[in-house]
Amino acid sequence: MRVVITGATGNVGTSLLQALSDEPAIQEIVAVARRAPRRSYPRTRFVAADVARDPLAPIFAGADAVVHLAWLIQPGRDESVTRAVNLTGSERVFRAVAEARVRSLVYASSVGAYSAGPKDRAVDESWPTGGISSSFYSRHKSTAERLLDRLEQEHPQLRVVRMRPGLIFKREAATEIRRLFAGPLVPGALVRPALIPIVPAHPRLRFQAVHSLDVGEAYRLAIISDARGAFNLAADPPLGPPELASVLRARPVRMPSALIRGAAALTYALRLQPTEPGWVDMGLGVPLMACARARAELGWIPRRSARDALADLISGLAAGADLDTPPLARSTSGPARVREFMTGVGGRP
Numbered sequence: 001m002r003v004v005i006t007g008a009t010g011n012v013g014t015s016l017l018q019a020l021s022d023e024p025a026i027q028e029i030v031a032v033a034r035r036a037p038r039r040s041y042p043r044t045r046f047v048a049a050d051v052a053r054d055p056l057a058p059i060f061a062g063a064d065a066v067v068h069l070a071w072l073i074q075p076g077r078d079e080s081v082t083r084a085v086n087l088t089g090s091e092r093v094f095r096a097v098a099e100a101r102v103r104s105l106v107y108a109s110s111v112g113a114y115s116a117g118p119k120d121r122a123v124d125e126s127w128p129t130g131g132i133s134s135s136f137y138s139r140h141k142s143t144a145e146r147l148l149d150r151l152e153q154e155h156p157q158l159r160v161v162r163m164r165p166g167l168i169f170k171r172e173a174a175t176e177i178r179r180l181f182a183g184p185l186v187p188g189a190l191v192r193p194a195l196i197p198i199v200p201a202h203p204r205l206r207f208q209a210v211h212s213l214d215v216g217e218a219y220r221l222a223i224i225s226d227a228r229g230a231f232n233l234a235a236d237p238p239l240g241p242p243e244l245a246s247v248l249r250a251r252p253v254r255m256p257s258a259l260i261r262g263a264a265a266l267t268y269a270l271r272l273q274p275t276e277p278g279w280v281d282m283g284l285g286v287p288l289m290a291c292a293r294a295r296a297e298l299g300w301i302p303r304r305s306a307r308d309a310l311a312d313l314i315s316g317l318a319a320g321a322d323l324d325t326p327p328l329a330r331s332t333s334g335p336a337r338v339r340e341f342m343t344g345v346g347g348r349p
Helices: 011-020 079-099 136-154 171-181 212-224 241-248 257-269 278-285 292-298 306-319 335-342
Strands: 002-006 028-033 044-048 065-068 104-108 159-165 167-169 198-201 209-211 229-233 251-254
Touching: 002 011, 011 028, 011 171, 011 212, 065 079, 065 212, 079 104, 079 136, 104 136, 104 212, 136 159, 136 278, 159 212, 167 171, 167 212, 167 306, 171 306, 198 241, 209 212, 209 306, 212 229, 212 292, 229 292, 241 251, 241 306, 257 278
Parallel strands: 002 028, 002 065, 028 044, 065 104, 104 159, 159 229, 167 209, 198 251
Antiparallel strands: none
């Protein structure tokens, strides 16, 4: 098989390249990214391209499968930039897949595509994907699902797989995650157990996480299978205030949702951090997901618990861990994080 991966140098992309490194069914991997990394991967050829601008059908020609991971989380302050990649870019990828007559498309959706739902039970993949309207990330994920609906209607012979993971963590993604969600003003060394005194406690502050390497394995299984449709991806247990307090050795303190959102809105408005308050709405709004379908149809069983994935990230944040690809590397932030400051808190380095 020949596989093309867009966004191959990010958190999930590097995990997928690792998962495919020993897969005998794969003869060639074409890794597409705006900037090629210094590191190499087995049977992998890097191609520099921007999904929002560059011709894609010639890159996809002859591919058996395209995995579309390219996505922007920042700059949250300029939705025209994120929309150009997330929606215009995704639509260009989908059209190029059809034009190149690729047989399979595996797309990185998210729990963020789901409409508001329960936190006391898990929902399957049939839950509506209307998104959370106050979150640009959720709106984009929901709209991309509609683009895929149209693609499947127009090209029924195309096998489309939609992966809907929870939060995706690994140690090597710590620098990127800190950059995207905490910004340049937060010292990574302070993000460690016993140094964070409290965690907010709210009945809807429950979310799901999964280790990036387990997500990479799920994508590998999707590529080599005949499965199609949507698959929820998350590890047990769901993480709420008790689990967060245990991992961080902190004390849960009950807080109303208005206070949690207000704190996010104020610090965002003051440019102290880049996470716009819609992320709080999404975290409190989206449902817990049932992952039985991925286990039954893909044979996917996460090897690491959600607590282990979170602990791996926290240890990486404390150590300033990274990986030598442009999205994940510390050098992307520049000395003293100067590039982050130059692009603005929440800019695109």
